[in-house]
Amino acid sequence: MRKVLFGLMVLALLGLVACAKPPQQLIDSAKQAVDAAKAAEAATYAPDSLKAATDKAAALDAELAVQNDKFFKSYKLTEQLANELKTLADKAKADAVAGKEKAKADATAAITAAETSINDAREALKKAPKGKGSTADVAAMTGDVDAAAKGVEDAKADMTAEKFLDAQTKATNAKAAADKVKADVEAAIELKKSTKGGHKK
Numbered sequence: 232m233r234k235v236l237f238g239l240m241v242l243a244l245l246g247l248v249a250c251a252k253p254p255q256q257l258i259d260s261a262k263q264a265v266d267a268a269k270a271a272e273a274a275t276y277a278p279d280s281l282k283a284a285t286d287k288a289a290a291l292d293a294e295l296a297v298q299n300d301k302f303f304k305s306y307k308l309t310e311q312l313a314n315e316l317k318t319l320a321d322k323a324k325a326d327a328v329a330g331k332e333k334a335k336a337d338a339t340a341a342i343t344a345a346e347t348s349i350n351d352a353r354e355a356l357k358k359a360p361k362g363k364g365s366t367a368d369v370a371a372m373t374g375d376v377d378a379a380a381k382g383v384e385d386a387k388a389d390m391t392a393e394k395f396l397d398a399q400t401k402a403t404n405a406k407a408a409a410d411k412v413k414a415d416v417e418a419a420i421e422l423k424k425s426t427k428g429g430h431k432k
Contacts, residue, residue, distance in 0.1 A: 251304040253295060254313060261313045262288065264320030273323045275396065276330030280323035287316040334395035338386070341402035345383050348409035352376045355416040360423045368419070372412045379405040379412075 265284055273281035291312040298304045353376055359369045382405035389398035 251306060253298065253306050254310045257310060257313045257317075258291070258295075261291070261316040261320060264317050264324070268320045268323035268327060271324045271327040272331060273327035275327075276334060277323050277326035280319070280326040284316060284319040284323045287312065287319050291316055331393075331395065334399065335390075335393075338390060338395045338399040338402065341399045341406065342383060342386050342390070345379065345386070345402040345406040345409065348406045348413070349376060349380050349383065352379070352409040352412040352416075355413045358420060359416045360419050372415060375408055375412050379408040382408070 265288055268277075268281055268284060273284075291309065294309050294312055298306060298309060352372075356369060356373060356376065359372070361369075382401045386398040386401040386405065389395070389401065
């Protein structure tokens with residue numbers, strides 16, 4: 232009788248182990264957290280954090296596949312991986328929100344700096360040397376400043392569309408173009424001064 236009872240207990244235990252089920256609620260919660268991170272634009276503003284989460288998600292899927300192929304299933308590691316995935320996904324979302332705010336602030340500052348440089352370049356052009364051979368140069372530089380101003384307008388449009396990284400890039404490029412025009416004008420003024428000084432001697 233004892234042997235029969237023992238055998239039944241062993242069979243029952245084997246049945247429980249064989250029929251062990253994955254922590255589906257925990258897995259679903261972790262994967263939903265990954266989706267939330269992606270929706271927060273983690274791919275753009277927190278790519279490293281998102282990669283850590285997606286790598287963990289792949290490890291979780293691999294472990295689930297391993298257990299599904301086993302007769303005696305154990306989901307301890309699965310549970311651990313799901314918890315780790317949830318933590319990483321939540322971090323990716325938080326990092327994305329913070330990264331987006333920083334990108335917005337950086338883009339705003341870049342646009343302001345670009346506008347200042349464009350105004351400075353326009354003022355410098357008013358003082359550009361006039362005379363033979365300089366008209367075409369001034370016209371070209373004026374065109375460069377106008378193009379920079381257009382770049383700033385495009386950056387502002389990107390800000391409205393919340394494309395903050397694109398906005399920052401366009402504003403930075405516009406500032407560089409305007410700064411170059413100002414520097415070129417100043418160099419031309421200095422050259423003219425030195426030339427006049429040489430003629431006087």
